[in-house]
Amino acid sequence: MxxxxxxxxxxxxxxxxxxxxxxxxxxxxxxxxxxxxxxxxxxxxxxxxxxxxxxxxxxxxxxxxxxxxxxxxxxxxxxxxxxxxxxxxxxxxxxxxxxxxxxxxxxxxxxxxxxxxxxxxxxxxxxxxxxxxxxxxxxxxxxxxGMAPAVAVKLPKGASIVAAIVQAREKIQEHRDAIQAAIDAPCTSADVKKRMRAQIEELAESGRPSVQGAVDFGERIKFPTTPAEVFVESKRGHADVSDAIGLVAWLFKDQLIAALDGALADVADDASALTADERRRRVADAKKQLLEAERIEEALIEQARQSGLTIGRRHDADPRAILQLSDSAPEVRDD
The missing domain is CATH 1.10.287 (Helix Hairpins)
Known part of the structure; x- marks a missing residue:
């Protein structure tokens, strides 16, 4: 230590x-x-x-x-x-x-x-x-x-450094588009159905009536309630109301799951869908390639400056690329 x-x-x-x-x-x-x-x-x-x-x-x-x-x-x-x-x-x-x-x-x-x-x-x-x-x-x-290794970019003889920077920026946009495409891709029907079943199981459990008090003490059966926002004479308040959805899920769990399975099948797009693991992998791969492309862009900008040509950086350039920080440095957050 x-x-x-x-x-x-x-x-x-x-x-x-x-x-x-x-x-x-x-x-x-x-x-x-x-x-x-x-x-x-x-x-x-x-x-x-x-x-x-x-x-x-x-x-x-x-x-x-x-x-x-x-x-x-x-x-x-x-x-x-x-x-x-x-x-x-x-x-x-x-x-x-x-x-x-x-x-x-x-x-x-x-x-x-x-x-x-x-x-x-x-x-x-x-x-x-x-x-x-x-x-x-x-x-x-x-x-x-830590620092990242320096990026060496050698241009072909007669190649324009400005054109190389434009090309690097096109690559950067391609990788950003790939990240967004992975984020926006639909979920697989299998993943959605798994989450749906867990949701219905949770609803059914929350909607289960309590009968123990009726057996032990002769009390009335207690049906579950859920907090809700209410308005009385234009004034807002909160009150407990019957948990109708939970009760329906408890009574008709299997029928509800079957109905939702059918509804999901109607809109699923498994040909374009990604599992959660696939989505994470694609986003991570695209982010890695994006940072590599930004490092190349920064190296080209520095080459241009050394030759007397000043080219402005993009407003959203990755600080890790500008400062040559290691890939393990935290990602920039603009939100």
């Missing part, structure tokens, strides 16, 4: 930690920076991404100041125009027309400055969202996570 750290201090863990893990634990316990939970390579990349965002935001300073300056000048002229109106000077008066010409010119400058600021700000927005997503993900991680 060894010691580790959480946000509140040292705790026992079931294995010894490497020197690198001890450093990460100590840094996180001191600064509470989620990046300190990451292994060295992932931490370095995360900090580099944070710096990219900070630099991009710093670039906004100049257009933001230009926009503020243009608005201030325009608003001063607007006040002068309002003063002229209050003193009976309107369009056609030389003083008013001169100020109006200046106002129109400054309004055009405000629009240009605003468009430039909006354009640059829009380019930064996805980067900021990506960093916020990474921050949330790393904050949820355990204090020790």
């Amino acid at each position: 060894a010691l580790s750290f959480n946000a509140n201090g040292p705790v026992a863990v079931a294995r010894s930690l490497s020197p690198e893990e001890w450093k990460a634990q100590a840094s996180f316990a001191l600064d509470k920076d989620a990046a300190d939970k990451l292994p060295a390579g992932a931490r370095a990349k995360f900090l580099a991404l944070r710096n990219e965002l900070a630099e991009a935001r710093a670039v906004l300073t100049v257009p933001r100041e230009k926009l503020a300056e243009a608005r201030e000048k325009r608003d001063k002229v607007r006040l002068r125009l309002e003063s002229l109106r209050r003193n009976g000077m309107h369009e056609g008066h030389p003083a008013f027309d001169a100020e109006k010409e200046v106002f129109d010119r400054l309004s055009a400058e405000v629009k240009l400055a605003s468009d430039e600021y909006s354009r640059r700000s829009a380019a930064i927005g996805p980067i900021g969202e990506q960093i916020r997503r990474l921050e949330a993900y790393t904050a949820s991680l355990p204090l020790s996570v």
